[in-house]
Structure formats: C-alpha cells, structure tokens
Amino acid sequence: MTSHQSQLGEGEGIAEELAESQRSISIAEFFEKNKHMLGFDSGARGLVTAVKEAVDNALDACEEAGIAPDIYVEIQEAGDYYRLIVEDNGPGITKEQIPKVFGKLLYGSRFHAREQSRGQQGIGISAAVLYSQLTSGKPAKITSRTKGGVDAEYFELIIDTDTNEPEIDVEETTTWERPHGTRIEMEMEANMRARNQLHDYIKHTAVVNPHARIELREPSEHMKYERVTDTLPAETEEIRPHPHGVELGTLIKMLDATDSYSVSGFLQNEFTRVGGKTSDSVIDNFRDRHFGREMSWTPPESHEPADVARALDAAVANKGADATAEFADRVEDALDGYDRVAHHEVADLIDDVADDIEDKYDVTFGSTVRENAVEAGWAAIVGTGDHAELGGEDADEHEHLRSDLYAVVDEVTTTQKDDATIQGVADRLAPKFGDADDSRHRFTRDEVREFVRRAADATEEYDDATFGETARENVVEALWERARRVPDDPPNVAEIAGDRDASSELLDAMRETDIIAPPTDCLSPIESDLIEEGLRKEYDADFYAASTRDASVHGGDPFIVEAGLAYGGDVEAEGKAEVMRFANRVPLVYQRGACATTDVVKDINWRNYNLDQPGGSGIPNGPVVVMVHVASTNVPFTSESKDAVANVPELESEIELAMREAARELKSFLKKRRSMQQRREKQDKLATILPEMAEKLSAVTDNDDLDIDDTLARIMNNVLVERKRDGDTVQLVVENNSDRAADVEITDIVAGSEPVLANGDASVVEMDGEWFVKWSTSVSAGDEATLEYDAGADAEFDISVDGLEEERVTIDA
Numbered sequence: 001m002t003s004h005q006s007q008l009g010e011g012e013g014i015a016e017e018l019a020e021s022q023r024s025i026s027i028a029e030f031f032e033k034n035k036h037m038l039g040f041d042s043g044a045r046g047l048v049t050a051v052k053e054a055v056d057n058a059l060d061a062c063e064e065a066g067i068a069p070d071i072y073v074e075i076q077e078a079g080d081y082y083r084l085i086v087e088d089n090g091p092g093i094t095k096e097q098i099p100k101v102f103g104k105l106l107y108g109s110r111f112h113a114r115e116q117s118r119g120q121q122g123i124g125i126s127a128a129v130l131y132s133q134l135t136s137g138k139p140a141k142i143t144s145r146t147k148g149g150v151d152a153e154y155f156e157l158i159i160d161t162d163t164n165e166p167e168i169d170v171e172e173t174t175t176w177e178r179p180h181g182t183r184i185e186m187e188m189e190a191n192m193r194a195r196n197q198l199h200d201y202i203k204h205t206a207v208v209n210p211h212a213r214i215e216l217r218e219p220s221e222h223m224k225y226e227r228v229t230d231t232l233p234a235e236t237e238e239i240r241p242h243p244h245g246v247e248l249g250t251l252i253k254m255l256d257a258t259d260s261y262s263v264s265g266f267l268q269n270e271f272t273r274v275g276g277k278t279s280d281s282v283i284d285n286f287r288d289r290h291f292g293r294e295m296s297w298t299p300p301e302s303h304e305p306a307d308v309a310r311a312l313d314a315a316v317a318n319k320g321a322d323a324t325a326e327f328a329d330r331v332e333d334a335l336d337g338y339d340r341v342a343h344h345e346v347a348d349l350i351d352d353v354a355d356d357i358e359d360k361y362d363v364t365f366g367s368t369v370r371e372n373a374v375e376a377g378w379a380a381i382v383g384t385g386d387h388a389e390l391g392g393e394d395a396d397e398h399e400h401l402r403s404d405l406y407a408v409v410d411e412v413t414t415t416q417k418d419d420a421t422i423q424g425v426a427d428r429l430a431p432k433f434g435d436a437d438d439s440r441h442r443f444t445r446d447e448v449r450e451f452v453r454r455a456a457d458a459t460e461e462y463d464d465a466t467f468g469e470t471a472r473e474n475v476v477e478a479l480w481e482r483a484r485r486v487p488d489d490p491p492n493v494a495e496i497a498g499d500r501d502a503s504s505e506l507l508d509a510m511r512e513t514d515i516i517a518p519p520t521d522c523l524s525p526i527e528s529d530l531i532e533e534g535l536r537k538e539y540d541a542d543f544y545a546a547s548t549r550d551a552s553v554h555g556g557d558p559f560i561v562e563a564g565l566a567y568g569g570d571v572e573a574e575g576k577a578e579v580m581r582f583a584n585r586v587p588l589v590y591q592r593g594a595c596a597t598t599d600v601v602k603d604i605n606w607r608n609y610n611l612d613q614p615g616g617s618g619i620p621n622g623p624v625v626v627m628v629h630v631a632s633t634n635v636p637f638t639s640e641s642k643d644a645v646a647n648v649p650e651l652e653s654e655i656e657l658a659m660r661e662a663a664r665e666l667k668s669f670l671k672k673r674r675s676m677q678q679r680r681e682k683q684d685k686l687a688t689i690l691p692e693m694a695e696k697l698s699a700v701t702d703n704d705d706l707d708i709d710d711t712l713a714r715i716m717n718n719v720l721v722e723r724k725r726d727g728d729t730v731q732l733v734v735e736n737n738s739d740r741a742a743d744v745e746i747t748d749i750v751a752g753s754e755p756v757l758a759n760g761d762a763s764v765v766e767m768d769g770e771w772f773v774k775w776s777t778s779v780s781a782g783d784e785a786t787l788e789y790d791a792g793a794d795a796e797f798d799i800s801v802d803g804l805e806e807e808r809v810t811i812d813a
C-alpha cells in the first residue's frame with residue numbers, strides 16, 4: 001500500500017493504474033507463497049508432512065483396492081538435501097494419471113466423494129512435489145506399475161507454477177520388482193529435528209492401522225511394524241449428502257444440476273435417507289413455509305347472525321330456486337359436521353355439493369358460480385363482506401372471529417389471566433385476520449406470530465395487562481396447529497432453483513424434518529476393542545478403556561468419534577497426560593493447541609473422574625494417555641495441512657461424550673482401586689494390632705493362642721480360605737463373610753503325596769511330579785463351602801485363590 005502511495009500519481013486514474021498490476025494467480029503460485037498452509041513451513045516439518053502425505057495416500061490406495069498395505073519409507077542424506085522414498089504395494093496409477101496426480105495441485109479422486117478416506121483435497125502429494133522442487137530444484141521421480149501391468153512407468157516431473165500443470169522431464173517404461181504399486185522419490189531441503197514427530201507419526205499410524213506393515217529407515221534408526229491382522233478395515237461405501245447437512249449455496253447448486261423435475265424426485269435422488277415418506281414430510285414442511293397455512297375457524301351456528309345458506313343463496317343466480325336452495329342448505333348442513341374449517345375445505349365442499357346438484361337438477365354450476373359461492377360462503381363464515389348487511393344494524397364485523405379467538409386464547413393461557421386480558425387479545429387479533437389482504441386467510445407462521453405480537457403489545461399498553469412470551473408463543477402454536485396445510489403443488493425444481501427465498505424455504509423444511517442419521521457404511525471407525533488393543537500394544541498400563549459413539553452428522557457428512565484411555569503402569573506419571581489425536585486413522589502431529597480435540601480434553605473437569613487437574617481445567621496430570629479418533633467423510637480441519645480439527649459444536653459435543661464414556665470407566669477403576677487401598681491399610685493396621693490384643697487376652701484369660709486370621713477375615717468381611725488337616729484328611733473351607741456371593745477359583749498345588757478327592761467338583765492334574773487340585777466354587781453371602789481330599793503326611797501345599805480382589809480374601813492355608 002505504502003509503495004503504491006508513493007509511486008502512483010495523485011487523484012484520478014489510480015484505479016486504472018492499479019488495474020495494470022492486477023492479475024489472476026495460479027493455485028500453484030499461491031501455495032508456493034503459502035507453504036505453511038500445507039504444512040511445509042520448515043525443513044523439519046516439511047519432511048514429516050511429505051512422509052505423511054505419501055503414506056496416507058499409500059494406505060488409502062491399498063485399502064480401496066483391498067490390498068493389505070506394505071509400505072516402505074526411506075530417508076537418506078543426499079549432500080545438502082534429504083532424499084525421501086515412499087513405496088507401496090497398492091494398485092498403482094495409470095500412465096495418463098501419474099503426471100496429474102503428482103504434478104497438479106487440487107487434482108484427486110476424493111474431493112467430491114462422501115466416503116471416509118485419509119486424503120480429501122487432492123493437494124497433499126503434489127504439494128510435497130512442489131516443496132521438493134522449490135527447495136532442491138530437482139524433479140520428483142515416480143515409478144508405478146498397475147496390477148497386471150507388464151512394465152512399470154517411470155516419470156521425472158515438476159509442477160509449472162504459472163499454469164499449475166505438470167512439466168515432464170523424463171517419461172519411460174522400466175522394470176520394477178514390485179508386481180504392482182507406486183514409488184515416489186523426492187529430494188528436499190530438510191533436517192531431522194522433527195525426528196520425534198516423524199517416529200510418532202509412523203508409530204501411531206501403525207497403532208491405528210493394525211492391518212498394515214510399515215517400515216521406516218532413516219539415517220539413524222530403522223523401525224518396522226509388522227501387520228497384526230490380515231483383516232482390512234470394513235470397505236466403505238460412498239454416500240449422497242444428508243439433507244440435514246447441506247448449506248444454501250450447495251443446495252442451489254444441486255437444484256441447478258439435477259435431472260429431476262419434481263422436488264420429490266430431487267429429494268429422493270440426490271440425498272441419502274430420503275424415500276417417498278420422508279420426501280412427503282419435507283414437502284409438507286416446505287408448503288407451510290412457502291404458501292403458509294390456512295387459518296381454520298368454527299363454522300357459525302344457524303342461530304348466529306351469519307347465515308351461510310342465505311349468503312350462498314344470494315351468490316348463485318339463474319340456477320332455479322329449488323336447485324339453489326338445496327345447494328345452499330346442503331353446504332350449510334355439511335359445514336355443521338366440521339369443528340373448524342379452512343378456505344380450501346369450503347371450496348372442496350362447495351365443489352362436491354355443486355357436482356351433486358348439477359346431476360340432480362340438470363343445471364350447470366360453472367367455475368365462476370362456484371368461485372362466487374366460495375367467496376360468499378367464506379365471507380359468511382369469517383363474518384366479513386356482506387355479512388354485516390345480513391346481520392342487520394348491530395352486527396359487529398369481526399364478532400365471530402373474536403369469539404372464536406377468545407376460545408383459543410382462553411384455552412392455552414393460564415387461569416391467572418383475567419377475562420379482560422384474554423378478550424383484549426382476541427378482540428385485537430380478530431381484525432388482523434379478518435381484514436388481511438389474503439381473503440383465504442393464508443398466513444405463514446411468522447405472520448401469525450407478528451399478529452399475536454401486535455395484539456399482545458396493544459393489550460399490554462392500553463389495558464394495563466401483561467401477556468408474556470410464553471403466553472404469546474402458546475397462542476401462536478395453538479393457532480398454527482389449528483391452521484390447515486394447503487393442498488397446492490410445490491413449485492418444480494427449476495422454479496425453486498431460480499428463487500433464492502424458495503430454496504431457503506426448502507432448506508429449512510429439510511432441516512426441520514426428522515430424518516434418520518446417514519448410513520455409516522461410508523465410515524470405518526477403529527472400534528473400541530481395537531483401540532484398547534492398540535493402546536495395550538504401545539503402553540504397559542494398569543487400565544484401558546475405549547468407547548465408540550454412534551454416528552452423528554455435520555454439514556451433511558456423518559462422523560463417528562472414538563476415545564480411548566490408558567492409565568497407570570508404565571505410563572509416564574510426571575507432568576501432563578499425553579493426548580493422541582487421530583482423524584480418519586491418521587495421527588495428527590502438529591497444532592495440538594489449536595485442535596478441538598485438545599480444547600475438549602482441557603474443558604472436561606477431570607477431577608470428577610478422580611484425576612489430578614490443577615485449577616480444575618486444562619490437560620490432566622498423571623500417568624494418563626488420552627486418545628481421540630474422529631472418522632468422517634469430511635473431517636473439518638482448521639487448514640489444508642490437516643493438523644487440527646476445527647471447533648465445530650456437533651463434533652466437540654461428540655468428542656466430549658466419547659471422552660466422558662471412557663473416563664467414567666476410569667473413574668470406577670480408580671474408585672475401586674482407592675477403596676481397595678483403604679481396605680489394605682485397614683487390614684495392615686489390624687494385622688499389627690490384633691496379634692498384640694490376642695496375646696494379651698490369652699495371657700489374661702490363660703487360654704490357648706487365638707486364631708487371628710479368622711478374626712481378621714470376619715472383621716474385614718473377607719472371604720476366608722482355610723485349610724484344616726486331620727490325619728490324612730485335608731479340608732479346604734471357603735467361608736464367605738462378605739455381603740455378596742463370591743465366585744472363587746482355588747488352585748492347590750500338592751507335592752510329595754498324591755491327593756485323592758473325597759468330594760466336591762474339583763479336578764486333579766499331575767504335572768512334573770506335582771498335583772494341581774483345581775476347585776471352582778460359588779459361595780453365597782454368609783455361607784461356606786468345603787472341599788475334602790486325602791493326602792499323605794508328607795504332602796506340601798501351595799495354594800492360590802483367583803476370582804476376587806486380593807484385598808477381599810484372607811488365606812489361612
């Protein structure tokens with residue numbers, strides 16, 4: 001700006017001068033200047049991003065082709081540069097596509113697909129090529145062989161940043177030992193300062209992709225992760241957008257592009273989860289918005305001044321007295337059958353009766369006669385038009401509507417409202433409907449709301465009454481519910497597309513309609529058991545928990561959030577918990593602080609889950625690993641570099657729920673652990689005091705020594721496992737002093753003499769000269785169970801008890 005200020009002439013013509021320097025910018029030029037947006041802001045980071053882009057693509061390609069991925073990554077020092085090689089055993093890329101995939105930004109197969117994949121935008125690998133050519137000046141070298149292809153194709157290329165088109169240096173066929181797959185080699189200015197991030201990326205990728213074999217060879221380390229399973233993630237299906245997710249611009253684009261003529265066809269063909277019934281509901285909601293609804297009123301009773309029959313009689317001319325009289329009477333009689341009636345119902349009724357009269361009297365009720373009759377009949381019902389004349393001098397034009405409205409307002413307001421207030425509101429509402437421009441009484445909900453607002457405001461102002469928001473909303477709701485949906489056909493797709501308001505009404509109607517969540521076969525969550533397994537593989541912890549939420553929708557794209565936790569054991573106890581973030585099975589390495597995932601973890605009150613959280617917010621302290629996975633057909637990232645998930649409320653709330661589900665399990669684990677610890681402490685204290693007391697007691701009473709173990713078990717309400725010997729007879733007694741049933745599994749290893757069972761459901765197995773007596777028993781609270789066997793005097797025993805926490809069992813054997 002400043003430079004222009006000094007260079008440009010003053011006054012007129014500045015815009016023209018500026019225009020000379022204005023030109024379009026190619027996308028490649030743009031990203032050349034904004035490398036950071038794509039994750040290439042430094043040499044250290046650039047290398048990690050390039051590995052990530054190539055490995056993500058390789059995994060996507062293999063999974064799409066149903067091939068168990070075998071991925072090799074190598075980083076070599078090459079003079080002033082680093083050379084990166086990534087090879088996969090995927091389906092390969094055709095000769096025609098190779099230059100575009102690697103040499104053109106924004107070229108890819110996934111941008112328009114609603115299906116979970118790691119790649120989304122078609123920028124990733126070409127951005128890596130761009131970064132490599134910018135920093136090293138060397139072309140990218142690509143080798144690819146398609147499945148079944150005789151030769152492999154070899155290219156050396158760069159991106160022409162002016163045109164964003166590939167510039168091919170070398171193109172030839174070559175031989176390659178892999179039967180199919182793709183290999184890319186790039187040189188770039190880089191360093192290994194981000195080695196930790198690189199290792200984390202590879203390690204965590206292996207954790208959430210147990211079906212892949214991944215190898216990384218870099219100048220100072222060689223890491224290899226073997227495949228743990230041959231089962232590939234469930235194949236995902238591409239889906240159409242969900243009606244709850246599209247935005248207005250997208251909807252208008254879809255309306256323009258569709259082959260459908262009718263809205264119903266459009267909704268069913270272009271969206272997921274819309275069948276005939278759902279499309280009818282959407283169209284009904286659209287009608288309400290587009291046409292409004294028709295107010296319904298109670299038909300006047302015959303003794304009221306409004307005389308429908310007389311009005312109809314007067315409106316019909318030249319049809320003969322009998323025919324006219326019967327027509328008028330029959331319409332009036334039929335109206336008696338209605339509690340409330342709307343304009344189009346009166347029209348339908350008049351049509352039906354007119355048809356009958358035509359047949360019976362051989363007269364014609366043409367459309368003009370019918371229209372006149374509808375107009376006159378409706379005016380008589382709502383008390384406008386000629387009705388004043390019919391009712392005589394004293395007739396109040398809106399009397400009927402007033403009493404009708406009084407009944408509605410009275411019904412839906414509380415008994416505290418006095419009569420005068422209700423009457424005030426009804427009286428002021430009546431002319432708003434009665435004198436409205438639309439004589440059919442068609443109004444949108446907003447119009448009805450506005451009428452009620454004005455009537456209530458005026459009543460408050462002039463009658464010194466109160467008529468609050470709830471009362472107003474109740475009246476609107478009651479009138480709207482009583483109003484009738486109109487039968488008009490909705491406009492066709494082309495008409496809606498050309499009318500922004502109508503498109504917006506359709507969008508609102510779609511959002512308002514209950515529609516089942518999109519199918520989830522387009523997503524492939526890791527699933528909670530595999531998350532736990534993944535955590536178990538990486539962390540030797542005391543406790544693991546995981547949860548996988550049901551699918552939700554954001555912007556028409558379904559998503560699933562999963563969370564996992566590992567606690568205790570060898571997990572680093574010092575400092576803050578480790579937070580691992582994943583999106584579509586890709587570890588997110590950078591921008592931790594700008595990620596919705598981290599924000600949610602920080603906002604949770606972890607003290608509620610028995611974790612240490614100084615100040616009550618922020619990442620908790622202690623031996624915890626938190627893991628969050630967001631799987632979606634379109635993960636909302638904060639930028640093209642796909643490092644952080646954006647703060648989308650729907651997503652944040654699901655992340656929170658997933659975290660809380662896993663955290664609840666952690667809480668009960670920690671609670672139990674704590675109570676066990678307290679029990680242990682109590683037991684330890686008793687174990688010190690009791691013998692002293694017993695000793696003193698025996699001394700005072702001059703009795704034999706007391707059996708302390710039994711006493712301890714009883715005080716602690718423990719399950720006591722006791723051995724009694726009488727000659728060769730051995731008895732194992734399980735005495736349940738607790739208040740719930742105990743399932744115990746006892747293994748008594750007997751050496752020196754073969755045990756012979758006398759009773760019980762036990763088994764004896766010999767192994768290396770020892771006998772394993774295995775006994776499983778369930779003992780109810782307060783009961784005991786006994787196993788008896790014979791063993792010689794030389795027998796030695798080694799007993800262990802499983803099935804109960806250590807702290808709940810006292811062994812005296």
Ligand SMILES: Nc1ncnc2c1ncn2[C@@H]1O[C@H](COP(=O)(O)OP(=O)(O)OP(=O)(O)O)[C@@H](O)[C@H]1O
Pocket residue numbers: 053057058061088090091092093101107108109110111118119120121122123124125126127182
């Ligand atoms: N190793 C590969 N094997 C087979 N096809 C590939 C491979 N790498 C890339 N492709 C194809 O090239 C396209 C472009 O890849 P690119 O990395 O530029 O974008 P993307 O993965 O679709 O999205 P993103 O920009 O989010 O990474 C992919 O959509 C895919 O069709």
